Amino acid sequence: MFLQEHQKILHFRNHYELTRKNLMVKNLKRFRKQTDKEFGKLEAQSWDFFPSTFELPSEYHIFVEEFKRNPGMIWIMKPAAKSQGKGIFLFRKLKDITDWKKGEYQPLPDPNIPKDIPETYVVQRYIDDPYLIGGRKFDMRIYVLVISFNPLKVWLYRGGFARFSNTRFSLDSLEDTYIHLTNVAVQKTSPDYDPEKGCKWSAQQLRKYLVARHGIDTVRLMFTAIDNIIIKSLQSVQKIIINDKHCFEMYGYDILLDSSLKPWLIEINASPSLTASGQEDYELKFGLLHDVLNVLDLENRLTGKEKRIGGWDLLWDDGPVFIDAMEQDAGLPSILTPNSFLGCDNQRKSQLRETYALAEAFKNSS
Numbered sequence: 506m507f508l509q510e511h512q513k514i515l516h517f518r519n520h521y522e523l524t525r526k527n528l529m530v531k532n533l534k535r536f537r538k539q540t541d542k543e544f545g546k547l548e549a550q551s552w553d554f555f556p557s558t559f560e561l562p563s564e565y566h567i568f569v570e571e572f573k574r575n576p577g578m579i580w581i582m583k584p585a586a587k588s589q590g591k592g593i594f595l596f597r598k599l600k601d602i603t604d605w606k607k608g609e610y611q612p613l614p615d616p617n618i619p620k621d622i623p624e625t626y627v628v629q630r631y632i633d634d635p636y637l638i639g640g641r642k643f644d645m646r647i648y649v650l651v652i653s654f655n656p657l658k659v660w661l662y663r664g665g666f667a668r669f670s671n672t673r674f675s676l677d678s679l680e681d682t683y684i685h686l687t688n689v690a691v692q693k694t695s696p697d698y699d700p701e702k703g704c705k706w707s708a709q710q711l712r713k714y715l716v717a718r719h720g721i722d723t724v725r726l727m728f729t730a731i732d733n734i735i736i737k738s739l740q741s742v743q744k745i746i747i748n749d750k751h752c753f754e755m756y757g758y759d760i761l762l763d764s765s766l767k768p769w770l771i772e773i774n775a776s777p778s779l780t781a782s783g784q785e786d787y788e789l790k791f792g793l794l795h796d797v798l799n800v801l802d803l804e805n806r807l808t809g810k811e812k813r814i815g816g817w818d819l820l821w822d823d824g825p826v827f828i829d830a831m832e833q834d835a836g837l838p839s840i841l842t843p844n845s846f847l848g849c850d851n852q853r854k855s856q857l858r859e860t861y862a863l864a865e866a867f868k869n870s871s
């Protein structure tokens with residue numbers, strides 16, 4: 506098909522290399538192994554941002570060995586090619602997956618999969634100590650725009666959000682999806698879900714809260730670790746993706762923080778949901794798409810040297826790009842202590858109060 510210079514297509518041809526759960530992990534593991542060989546163990550450790558994962562049924566035996574090495578560990582089973590929490594379940598004992606093994610576990614029969622072929626799953630270590638706010642688990646949805654894989658050019662959106670579970674976290678009932686799965690598709694079916702109050706915080710709200718609790722330096726380190734996840738995951742498929750100057754990709758990264766604020770990559774979505782759950786969410790998604798069009802620059806208005814376009818910051822342009830991260834934290838103290846309000850001007854005081862009011866309101870609403 507002939508495309509004119511200004512015509513663009515969403516998706517590179519084999520984007521599933523990064524967006525199917527089993528293939529993403531296969532590519533990440535291959536790259537980590539290669540890094541270990543070429544640069545040593547220490548460098549390879551910077552790839553330890555995805556929980557231990559195996560493809561089933563093909564890696565069942567390696568999984569069983571790992572399972573036995575880690576008694577008591579909780580595992581999560583996920584169909585490789587489904588989304589919205591469909592078919593996901595948690596388990597502690599091998600016998601809990603015997604139904605699945607016998608091919609009798611059919612949460613939602615898939616007409617595209619013949620009955621005699623077992624559906625591909627991934628089994629993954631469950632992060633059982635998530636960072637909690639108001640007693641609830643959340644994950645972060647981060648938007649990433651790739652306009653070229655070769656050379657790699659990546660934009661990161663400042664306006665992502667955190668998606669909270671509606672129910673307080675506990676390890677007592679592993680079968681309760683409202684506790685363990687934070688995707689909106691699951692949470693919105695919860696009986697007490699309120700779309701306007703929602704289960705969402707903007708990335709800015711989350712950042713303010715974390716800065717107030719842990720200080721700017723810790724939070725910056727955490728966000729740098731997230732940048733590392735984004736770049737390394739893209740590099741792991743850089744040579745595999747069929748690059749095309751007409752193609753672009755807007756990924757939705759799902760990142761989970763554990764109790765030590767370490768970010769873990771859960772999955773990368775090729776077509777992140779653009780459905781709005783309320784007015785604020787509508788504005789976010791609308792702004793996001795508007796800014797995507799500006800980065801794509803279909804009318805050739807930009808110089809190509811821009812580092813910030815709307816809510817998008819250039820993160821990688823065949824190498825790291827440095828833009829002033831300080832701006833994000835302007836007006837926040839390095840750490841919040843009982844004395845932090847003293848000596849603040851009124852604007853700053855109300856900013857801090859707002860952060861805490863948010864956290865308290867959230868705690869009390871459960």
Ligand SMILES: Nc1ncnc2c1ncn2[C@@H]1O[C@H](COP(=O)(O)OP(=O)(O)OP(=O)(O)O)[C@@H](O)[C@H]1O
Nearest residue numbers: 587588589590591629630631632685686687688772
């Ligand atoms: N290893 C894990 N440890 C802890 N929680 C996890 C893990 N994997 C998934 N989850 C939880 O389950 C939810 C759904 O997982 P995941 O995003 O992999 O599935 P999905 O069905 O593809 O969802 P989506 O609709 O986001 O595409 C996550 O949002 C997260 O809350």
